[in-house]
Amino acid sequence: MTLAPERTTSTDSTATGPLPSTENPNMPAPGTVNSRLSVTSAEPRPQRPEFKKSGRPNPAAHLTPEQIEEIGHELDAIRAEVMESRGASDAAYIRKVIKTQRYLEMGSRAALLFSGVKYKGVRPFWWIGTAGLGVSKILENMEIGHNVMHGQWDWMRDPKIHSTAWEWDNASPSSQWKHSHNEIHHTFTNVLGRDNDLGYGILRVDEDQKWTLFYLFQPIWHVANAAIFEYSIAAYDLELGGYLAKRKRLSDEDKAEFRKNAQEVVAKIKRQATRDYVLHPALAAATFTGSTRHTLTANIVANLIRNVWTNTVIICGHFPPDIETFEKTSIEGETRGEWYLRQMLGSGNIHGSKAMHVMTGNLSHQIEHHLFPDMPSNRYAKIAPKIRDLMERHDLHYVTGSLPKQVASVYWKVVELSLPPKREGTTRRATILRAAKRAIKGKGGQGRRY
Amino acid sequence: MRKVAEALATPLVPGDYLDLLDPMRAGADLRGRIVSITAETADSATLTIRPGRGWAGHVPGQYVRIGIDIDGVRHWRAYSLTHGDGTPDDLISITPKAIPDGVVSNHLVHMAQPGTVVMLDQAAGDFTLPEVLPERPLFITAGSGVTPVIGMFRNHLGSLRDVVHVHCAPTESAVMFRDELRGYAAASRLTLHENHDNVAGILSLTSLDELVPDWRERETWVCGPTGLLDAAESHWATAGLADQLHVERFRTSVVEPGEGGTVTFDRASVTVDADGATPILDAGEAAGVLMPSGCRMGICFGCVVTMREGAVRDLRSGEITTTDENSGDVRIQTCVNAAAGPCHLDL
Numbered sequence: 142m143t144l145a146p147e148r149t150t151s152t153d154s155t156a157t158g159p160l161p162s163t164e165n166p167n168m169p170a171p172g173t174v175n176s177r178l179s180v181t182s183a184e185p186r187p188q189r190p191e192f193k194k195s196g197r198p199n200p201a202a203h204l205t206p207e208q209i210e211e212i213g214h215e216l217d218a219i220r221a222e223v224m225e226s227r228g229a230s231d232a233a234y235i236r237k238v239i240k241t242q243r244y245l246e247m248g249s250r251a252a253l254l255f256s257g258v259k260y261k262g263v264r265p266f267w268w269i270g271t272a273g274l275g276v277s278k279i280l281e282n283m284e285i286g287h288n289v290m291h292g293q294w295d296w297m298r299d300p301k302i303h304s305t306a307w308e309w310d311n312a313s314p315s316s317q318w319k320h321s322h323n324e325i326h327h328t329f330t331n332v333l334g335r336d337n338d339l340g341y342g343i344l345r346v347d348e349d350q351k352w353t354l355f356y357l358f359q360p361i362w363h364v365a366n367a368a369i370f371e372y373s374i375a376a377y378d379l380e381l382g383g384y385l386a387k388r389k390r391l392s393d394e395d396k397a398e399f400r401k402n403a404q405e406v407v408a409k410i411k412r413q414a415t416r417d418y419v420l421h422p423a424l425a426a427a428t429f430t431g432s433t434r435h436t437l438t439a440n441i442v443a444n445l446i447r448n449v450w451t452n453t454v455i456i457c458g459h460f461p462p463d464i465e466t467f468e469k470t471s472i473e474g475e476t477r478g479e480w481y482l483r484q485m486l487g488s489g490n491i492h493g494s495k496a497m498h499v500m501t502g503n504l505s506h507q508i509e510h511h512l513f514p515d516m517p518s519n520r521y522a523k524i525a526p527k528i529r530d531l532m533e534r535h536d537l538h539y540v541t542g543s544l545p546k547q548v549a550s551v552y553w554k555v556v557e558l559s560l561p562p563k564r565e566g567t568t569r570r571a572t573i574l575r576a577a578k579r580a581i582k583g584k585g586g587q588g589r590r591y
Numbered sequence: 592m593r594k595v596a597e598a599l600a601t602p603l604v605p606g607d608y609l610d611l612l613d614p615m616r617a618g619a620d621l622r623g624r625i626v627s628i629t630a631e632t633a634d635s636a637t638l639t640i641r642p643g644r645g646w647a648g649h650v651p652g653q654y655v656r657i658g659i660d661i662d663g664v665r666h667w668r669a670y671s672l673t674h675g676d677g678t679p680d681d682l683i684s685i686t687p688k689a690i691p692d693g694v695v696s697n698h699l700v701h702m703a704q705p706g707t708v709v710m711l712d713q714a715a716g717d718f719t720l721p722e723v724l725p726e727r728p729l730f731i732t733a734g735s736g737v738t739p740v741i742g743m744f745r746n747h748l749g750s751l752r753d754v755v756h757v758h759c760a761p762t763e764s765a766v767m768f769r770d771e772l773r774g775y776a777a778a779s780r781l782t783l784h785e786n787h788d789n790v791a792g793i794l795s796l797t798s799l800d801e802l803v804p805d806w807r808e809r810e811t812w813v814c815g816p817t818g819l820l821d822a823a824e825s826h827w828a829t830a831g832l833a834d835q836l837h838v839e840r841f842r843t844s845v846v847e848p849g850e851g852g853t854v855t856f857d858r859a860s861v862t863v864d865a866d867g868a869t870p871i872l873d874a875g876e877a878a879g880v881l882m883p884s885g886c887r888m889g890i891c892f893g894c895v896v897t898m899r900e901g902a903v904r905d906l907r908s909g910e911i912t913t914t915d916e917n918s919g920d921v922r923i924q925t926c927v928n929a930a931a932g933p934c935h936l937d938l
Contacts, residue, residue: 174873177888178906178927221908232663243611292892298665298921301607304892305922308602323891412601420599477907480888514890 177328180213180478193468195349200465200486203536212535213478219527220513223520224296232297234519235285238499239302242280249273253439254425257432264435271439275446276500281310282451283502288518290319295515312375314409317402321378327514331459331466331487338459339466341366341373342382345558346460346551349468352561354576359559363552367452368445375406417444450500457491457547458507460554463540464489484511485532489540490525491547498522508539614708615643621711623657626682628703631767635688635735636700637673642683642711649714651746652739652812652839655685656919658710661698665710667919668695671738671839672714675745686767688735718814718839719743724750725810729803731823733759733794733815734767739839740814741768744775754781755803759815762789794819796826807832814839848902848911848931856880856938857899865930870906872925880938882925889927898923901934 176182186206193199201209253270286309288294294302308315321337329335333349340346344363345356366373376382384391384399391399417440425432465486472483491497491505498505506521509528516524532539542550561572596605606619614622623640630636640657649655649672658667670685678684689700718739720728728751730740737758748754760766766785776783784802786794799806807830813823820838827836850867854874859881865874872894875882885893889907897920902913906927913932914921920937 174870175887175926178870217907224908224910228662229660230663232660240611243608247608290892292895292924295892295895295922297660297663299660303922305895310602319891319893320885324885324893327890328886328888409602412598415598416601420595424599477888515892 176474177477177480180210180217180476182210182474182476184474186210186474186476186479189471193349193471195468197349200538201482204482208535209478209482210476211478212531213476213481215531216481216512216528217477219524220516223513223516223524227296227517227520231517231519232294232299235289235294235297235302235517238280238284242277242285245273245280246277249277250421253421253432253436254428255430255432256425256435256439257430266432267435267439270436271442271446274439274443275450278310278443278447279450279500282447283454283504284499284518285309285502286311286315287502287504290315291323292515293517310413312371312406312410312413313378314375314405317378317406318374321380323514327511329472330484330511331464332469332472332483333466334469335472337377337380340460341377344460344555346554347466348558348562349466350558352558352572354573354580356559357573357576360556363555367449370448370452371444372410375410379403379406417441453544453548454491454501454504456551457544458488458504460551461489461540461542461547462550462554463538481512482537484508485528485537485539487511489542489547491544492541493544495522497544505544508541615641617644619643619645621645621713623683623709623711625703625705625707625709627705630700631686632688632765632769634700634765635686635767637684637686638699638703639674639678639682639684640709640711641680646681646683646711647713649683650719651742652719653714653716653742654718654739655683655714656712656917657685658919659695659698659703659707661694666695667710667917669917671716671742673738673742673745675742677745686735686738686741688767716839718812718837720747720812727753727805727809728755729806729809729811730754730756731758731811731813731815731819732756733819734761734765736813736815736819736839737767737772738814740812741771743812744781748775748780751781755784755809756781757784757786757794757799757802759786759788759794759819761787763787796822799826810835810837812837812839848904848913850931852901852930852932852934854901854930854934854936856936858938867904867929867931868906869929870926871903871923871928871930871934871936874930875925875936875938882938884926887926889924892924894925895922896925897921897937899935899937901930901936902932903928903934904931 186209188206189199189202189204191199191202204212249270252266252273256264256267256270258264258266286307289302289307290304290309292304295304300306304319309318311318326336326338331339333339333347340350343366344359345352379399379402418437421440422433422437425436467483467487472479475483485508488507488511490508491501493505503518503521504510506525509516509521509525510518512528529539560569561576563569564572599605600608609616610619613619615624621643623642623646626639626641628636628638651672654669654671656667656669658665668687670687672683673686674682674684687696687699689697716739720743724747732740740756756772758766758772763769763785766772766787772783775781788794803809811823811827813820813836817840820840823836823838824833827833851865853862854865854871855862856875856878861875861878861880863874863878865871870887872882872884872887876884883894883896885891887894898912898914899920900915902911903923904911906929911931912921912923912928
């Protein structure tokens with residue numbers, strides 16, 4: 142998609158694509174080979190400044206370029222060890238999860254056919270079916286869909302469990318998700334102005350994000366976003382916000398591409414909604430147990446459970462306190478080692494039970510996932526102690542906490558950062574009032590730029 | 592009805608759920624279950640497989656491609672079908688011979704377990720006998736090249752007359768189907784010449800004049816290593832009898848990965864020389880091929896394309912991925928892989 146941020150390359154940060162070299166057509170043009178392919182750089186890398194432009198301390202300032210290179214080699218070795226040992230037990234794991242999810246889904250949907258049946262004042266099949274369907278959708282989206290689309294299981298060469306073939310039970314078509322998530326978010330993780338996942342364009346989750354009046358109401362946006370998360374992801378992957386803002390300046394080609402993508406999203410939503418809200422309730426009518434309406438509510442609730450849960454997990458990945466953000470200029474010519482470093486500092490884990498890890502799609506191992514997005518998710522738990530040890534040896538903060546703690550910290554942050562930062566010579570109240578006045582006059586206030 | 596089922600199953604297809612219940616059903620992707628494994632020689636074994644209900648049968652001499660998961664990775668190989676008419680319950684069989692470093696053949700011969708489900712393709716290949724059976728056929732085979740021919744014997748020997756079979760094997764004990772072949776010979780159903788390389792040396796086709804003096808009058812089927820096939824083709828061509836010769840080329844080729852190579856983008860009809868340090872993505876783009884791309888660092892899988900044949904090297908880890916015609920398509924990330932030999936991509 143063309144609304145995506147441009148790619149940064151080592152020698153030419155303004156290049157929007159590869160320029161064919163005139164000298165040797167068989168060699169890539171200078172600057173087109175991604176510097177992130179290697180831990181070592183051809184050019185010496187600069188020492189990181191002590192402070193970021195925003196004035197906040199740079200968390201990796203104490204590391205020399207040589208140390209970062211060393212970290213890169215160590216992480217490459219950890220990756221290689223796991224990737225070389227992938228085998229039958231890993232394959233059996235993902236197949237077992239897929240099988241479990243499909244049986245759970247079929248069982249839950251079967252139970253819902255009788256969701257209207259009342260027994261001692263409750264509808265047992267509604268409760269069982271709804272809970273089962275909610276869990277099944279979560280498994281499908283997280284441990285299966287998200288991870289398969291990352292290519293974690295491509296190595297099995299099973300055409301059905303493959304990143305190029307998987308379509309998930311979610312409003313966003315997998316092709317669009319793979320672009321905005323795998324490509325943009327995972328490459329530009331936590332880079333202000335590049336990684337749109339940082340607040341999804343509707344939340345201010347980092348102090349270095351510029352405050353605008355829009356963010357004053359972000360606690361409301363946040364909760365609403367969680368409830369309809371699958372649709373906001375679809376709109377987000379479609380870059381609907383950007384399109385509406387830039388509509389007038391877009392070329393016809395870009396507009397046509399947007400329309401094509403939008404049609405794809407609408408078609409997918411239609412299929413999903415027909416299944417959940419029309420066909421299955423209609424099927425329930427055939428049991429003559431008065432289950433049509435209850436099957437409908439069960440599907441609504443199951444989707445809601447999935448939406449809120451996925452949102453809850455995902456906000457813990459990058460928004461809790463002590464997780465770092467980065468400036469655009471800091472990633473120019475970035476090596477693989479520096480990219481690793483950014484992934485480690487830009488992600489946070491959740492600790493908890495094995496069941497919790499599975500239900501989060503192992504995104505509770507967000508740090509490990511961001512370092513190695515294509516590593517099978519069942520392996521993250523095993524490398525986590527090594528990653529933690531590596532970070533602690535280099536005096537880097539391995540952010541982790543229990544689910545309630547991490548979630549509460551994000552919710553608090555959403556409230557806290559809805560207010561403008563304190564500035565000398567003025568009060569927060571005055572800043573808000575000024576912004577409100579400007580908005581009323583129609584000057585800005587809408588901006589969600591960083 | 593079908594549309595309703597599809598709408599109920601979206602984003603999956605109904606088959607994804609039905610496969611859980613009955614993977615062998617008609618209409619499913621063709622699969623088979625290994626029923627038994629019987630050793631033939633020290634390094635070969637016959638696998639009897641019950642194919643799914645979609646199996647459409649075969650003509651003796653044809654091969655079947657089988658896809659088996661080894662260490663979690665699916666590998667495809669082609670093997671001749673060796674079962675005869677009398678095989679009960681529509682079971683089929685193949686008789687792989689373990690070749691050195693052959694991942695699949697070694698697994699099938701030594702490691703595979705009855706009960707394992709494998710993927711199958713329908714039978715294919717034109718190394719078969721014509722509908723009107725030939726008079727006085729000659730078969731020349733070497734090593735596991737005997738497998739398509741044993742399939743023909745088991746189905747057609749009763750209707751064939753004056754059959755001559757020349758079979759070569761490294762040693763006497765390595766002769767596959769030895770007892771069966773000698774049994775046919777003892778019953779005068781065919782004339783068998785065994786050539787044990789360790790005793791008689793590699794068979795030279797000039798000795799055919801002695802072994803089978805009337806070879807020029809016989810329609811001939813040859814299956815074995817490339818060396819034998821090449822020799823046969825030139826021998827028959829020299830004699831002006833090329834149209835009497837049928838050969839089956841079995842590639843047991845182990846691709847030898849090197850540094851760089853020619854990359855052919857099949858659909859774009861573009862071929863470029865790519866060195867061993869240039870990602871295929873960059874080589875393709877430089878040649879004007881419309882390449883799918885994404886992060887260009889190996890994490891987003893937005894650049895994955897199908898490699899039909901060839902060898903590539905992962906620039907991050909040095910890991911080699913190879914495939915050939917028999918092994919089938921492999922999907923590769925073009926942004927982190929460089930050519931390690933001639934490659935054909937589906938682009």
